[in-house]
Amino acid sequence: MKRAFVRARRPEHKQQRREEILAAARDLAVASGVRNVSLGAVAEAVGLAKSNIMRYFGTREEIYLILAAEEWQQWAEAVTARLEVASDDAARLEASSDHVVAALAETLADRPLMCDILSQTATTLEHNVSIEAARTFKRAILAVIADLGSQVARATGLTVGEGTELVSVATAFAGILYPIAHPSPTLAELYAQDPVIAATCPDFLPTLTRALKALAAGLPTLRED
Amino acid sequence: MKRAFVRARRPEHKQQRREEILAAARDLAVASGVRNVSLGAVAEAVGLAKSNIMRYFGTREEIYLILAAEEWQQWAEAVTARLEVASDDAARLEASSDHVVAALAETLADRPLMCDILSQTATTLEHNVSIEAARTFKRAILAVIADLGSQVARATGLTVGEGTELVSVATAFAGILYPIAHPSPTLAELYAQDPVIAATCPDFLPTLTRALKALAAGLPTLRED
Numbered sequence: 358m359k360r361a362f363v364r365a366r367r368p369e370h371k372q373q374r375r376e377e378i379l380a381a382a383r384d385l386a387v388a389s390g391v392r393n394v395s396l397g398a399v400a401e402a403v404g405l406a407k408s409n410i411m412r413y414f415g416t417r418e419e420i421y422l423i424l425a426a427e428e429w430q431q432w433a434e435a436v437t438a439r440l441e442v443a444s445d446d447a448a449r450l451e452a453s454s455d456h457v458v459a460a461l462a463e464t465l466a467d468r469p470l471m472c473d474i475l476s477q478t479a480t481t482l483e484h485n486v487s488i489e490a491a492r493t494f495k496r497a498i499l500a501v502i503a504d505l506g507s508q509v510a511r512a513t514g515l516t517v518g519e520g521t522e523l524v525s526v527a528t529a530f531a532g533i534l535y536p537i538a539h540p541s542p543t544l545a546e547l548y549a550q551d552p553v554i555a556a557t558c559p560d561f562l563p564t565l566t567r568a569l570k571a572l573a574a575g576l577p578t579l580r581e582d
Numbered sequence: 583m584k585r586a587f588v589r590a591r592r593p594e595h596k597q598q599r600r601e602e603i604l605a606a607a608r609d610l611a612v613a614s615g616v617r618n619v620s621l622g623a624v625a626e627a628v629g630l631a632k633s634n635i636m637r638y639f640g641t642r643e644e645i646y647l648i649l650a651a652e653e654w655q656q657w658a659e660a661v662t663a664r665l666e667v668a669s670d671d672a673a674r675l676e677a678s679s680d681h682v683v684a685a686l687a688e689t690l691a692d693r694p695l696m697c698d699i700l701s702q703t704a705t706t707l708e709h710n711v712s713i714e715a716a717r718t719f720k721r722a723i724l725a726v727i728a729d730l731g732s733q734v735a736r737a738t739g740l741t742v743g744e745g746t747e748l749v750s751v752a753t754a755f756a757g758i759l760y761p762i763a764h765p766s767p768t769l770a771e772l773y774a775q776d777p778v779i780a781a782t783c784p785d786f787l788p789t790l791t792r793a794l795k796a797l798a799a800g801l802p803t804l805r806e807d
Contacts, residue, residue, distance in 0.1 A: 526755075
């Protein structure tokens, strides 16, 4: 027992614990939505006391900001892979902004956890965290936005500034659209009872795609001569 | 005492109580943000027990959905007043979509409580309410969106469908942008420490205006022949 206790303090063991906690928080969020996961539920899932969890992460929100940064990073990799393929297809330059919009929108639609986290970031997750946790998160996502903004500019006729706006709006709009397109149990029941109201519930991917296509077409018209 | 007890059951008294509760919930939300107001705080502000409040409103979220519908209605009146003035100015038809975008964006910027509510609607307020409360709310806002969508179409070269999209995106984007542009105390402290990160925090009105201008310019390019 003494030996195990000593081992638990070694850096690689701490790192393993951190990863177990993050994995449990991720699984719980996928199963029931970020908003419904408490720190107590995470603690129970990994078999630790809540006070023990807080030696690794200050708050529930800090756990989800770390997962948020991971989701943004993985999303960036998926978009980059899509844009590299698209740029081989130089003959279709005219359709390039449609390619880029599809790459942004479809990779977001493929990531329900990221969209769920996006819907909670500014209203919830960026509250109740340390300044250092907020700084680490902001730096990570600003790097992703800057990188993807440049890639979008290279793949289209948009400027870097416009590409950055397209990427920013894509993630912002995904964050508000996701919970609308994936209604609460109450709304799902209302929609089942009332087809007229149900028909106004937007589908995530086509709604996001259309808004981004319009934005990509409209941004260059706002350039000042 | 007996007499006062009887009077409390009269419909006009009940209506007055409802309005007192709604006014208290509104004041508390303006002061500290919708997310920070509990049903207990509302009860305390009107001097009733929590169980007493629940004879008027099923949940905290039902109170805020009613306030949400009121905010949408008042917003619609403000936009309508702006568009009526704009349509007198028929000579400036070319700039009409800029007028409409300004009317939508500036009236939202004038309504921090509405924007705060928009940021909470799909993620929080549409949970934990009765189906009837959700139905009443949805019908109210769908009527507003349809009405404003038609007005936008009349004032611009957009179709009714495109006008409706512009109005929908305006409110959706306001809902995600508002908490980003009005950061949490932690983020405010981070921005004070780190001007490079602070510079990436969007300003609400110019960011909303620019996105809606681009959308209004881009939507007609998506029409199928």
